[in-house]
Amino acid sequence: MRKYKGCSKLVVKPGSTQDVSKVLRYCNENSLAVVPQGGNSGLVGGSVPVYDEIVISMSRMNRIRSFDGTSGIMVVDAGCILEVADKFLAEKNHIFPLDLGAKGSCQIGGNVATNAGGLRLLRYGSLHGNVLGIEAVLPDGTVMDDLSTLRKNNTGYDIKQLFIGGEGTIGIITGVSILCPQRSKARNVALFGLESFEKAQQAFRVAKSQLAEILSAFELMDEQGQSMVEFVNQRTRPLDSRYPFYCLIETSGSNPEHDSEKLEAFLEHVMSEDIVSDGVLAQDETQMQSLWSWREGISECVGHWGGVYKYDLSIPLPELYNLVEDTRERLTSAGLVGDGDTFPVVGVVGFGHMGDSNLHLNVATRRYDKEVEQLLEPFVYEWIAGRNGSVSAEHGLGLAKKAYVGYSRSDTMIRLMQQIKTLYDPNGIMNPYKYI
Known part of the structure; x- marks a missing residue:
């Protein structure tokens, strides 16, 4: 996201657990702060030094x-x-x-x-x-x-x-x-177009009922996100028409014949009940990967114009998409959303894991802009707190959200977390300035 940058003078790359032990013992005795680093693919600044912490990279320990x-x-x-x-x-x-x-x-x-x-x-x-x-x-x-x-x-x-x-x-x-579970012998992927978020919820309910044990993913995407993937990657869409919402489902099972029957029954039901407007079913592994790329490509494509504010949130399912609409309206009313270069915000996108009620709210911008940021924060976190949601569903807290833990955790819970931190790390050398 290009938002966080420290100034470390040293990166240590241990090759064994004993190496890590020696490094931490030395750093602890000399009050030297450290930041553990993995693949550096996080979105909350958790693996980035804030000042001059020593980076401990785990890249050599890869067996x-x-x-x-x-x-x-x-x-x-x-x-x-x-x-x-x-x-x-x-x-x-x-x-x-x-x-x-x-x-x-x-x-x-x-x-x-x-x-x-x-x-x-x-x-x-x-x-x-x-x-x-x-x-x-x-x-x-x-x-x-x-x-x-x-x-x-x-x-x-x-x-x-x-x-x-x-x-x-x-x-x-x-x-x-x-x-690690057994790899499924039978796998199917389908992409649907739907006219409303209510119909997406109906499709999810039917999928849970009719596909049950073979349902492995149910992903939600909006039209704005799909338009960005289309524009950035210059690709032809899998569906002929455009819809306000899209759902991608995947089934994984052990019996291809059994799975196909269940999937056909599901497709017939959602189409006949006008829950789903249009859809496409992948015919082979290549098509499966192609359909998945329309979901997995969103995160990268929204950053095409310069910057992106990313929010990873847990929200009660009936209200999952309301935050996207409220955020879009808030930024539009402030005159910040538009096509021309004078508008800092390119678009507001909502997508995520509908199966576990996890929304990814992305605000695509031409640059990181204080006016935009002040309209987003703490508005997004206050909105979440009002619905008993979580300010971090799966990305963690890191540097980005440590100031907002109180929107999802009580004072008692925060105090308990601080006590655990103090117990394990009394000298405060482990990934300081993060988390809480």
């Missing part, structure tokens, strides 16, 4: 340590690239339970540290459920050896959960054991 084909349990170094792990699992007929647009560069340790959600959460759940064990180094150099490969381990506090989403503020994750 796949082990995989058990019977249990589906994989153990990896924190610096292992997500796509590398998933391709390894594909050869073993398994799949990594997380999929992101940044999978070619993001690292699993960073995914776990930020509790990344991604495109498969509807089917496989969050990392809090899939991560079985963690190896981490505490600020004083102590190695936390909790790299369990057991699905059941009910022996005391589940300390590893503090590191899932902890954003490197209480220690550095060096190894992860994770449960």
Whole structure:
């Protein structure tokens, strides 16, 4: 996003857990602040130094340590690239339970540290459920050896959960054991055009009812986002007509015949009931990837004009798109939205994971503009607080949202988080100025 930049004089690239231990012990004894860094694909400034913190890059710790084909349990170094792990699992007929647009560069340790959600959460759940064990180094150099490969381990506090989403503020994750499900033999992808958000909700309800156990993704996109992908990538749209909303669904199962029957019944129902106006079903793997690119391409394309304000939010499903409309109206009324160069805002886009009620609100701009920012913040966070939503659904807090935690967490919860931070990192060297 080109919004955050520090001035580090040193990047350390450890090759082992013991290396990390020695580095942190030295830094802790000498009161030297550090910032852990993975693939640097985050959107909240969590992996970027604020001042002159020492960067600890995990890029050299990139091994796949082990995989058990019977249990589906994989153990990896924190610096292992997500796509590398998933391709390894594909050869073993398994799949990594997380999929992101940044999978070619993001690292699993960073995914776990930020509790990344991604495109498969509807089917496989969050990392809090899939991560079985963690190896981490505490600020004083102590190695936390909790790299369990057991699905059941009910022996005391589940300390590893503090590191899932902890954003490197209480220690550095060096190894992860994770449960990986079998790769589906039958996969289908379809893209629909719909006339309203209400009809998108109806389609989702029908999909949950009729597709049930084979439904693996249900993604929402608006027309403005699709127009940007079309313009930037100069591509022909998969549907002949334009619609206010689009939904992309994916099914994954073990029986192609069974899945096809269920999908055909679903398509027949939503079309006959006028829930869906038009749609296209991918006929092969190439078409599946092409349809997915219309969803995954939004995030990059909205930044084409210069800058983009990105908000990753959890909102009760019936009100999910209302924030986009209210934000668009707010910026338009202020005279900031338009086609000409004199208008700083190019467009307001809403898309996200409808299956888990996660909206990505993106405001595309020609430059980062204080007037725009003041109209967005804290308006967006106040809007979310008024509906008991979350100011961060899956990207974490980092530097961008640390001042806004109070919109989603009570004073009691914030105090408890601060106590945990102080307990693990009394000298405050771990990723300072972030999180809380």
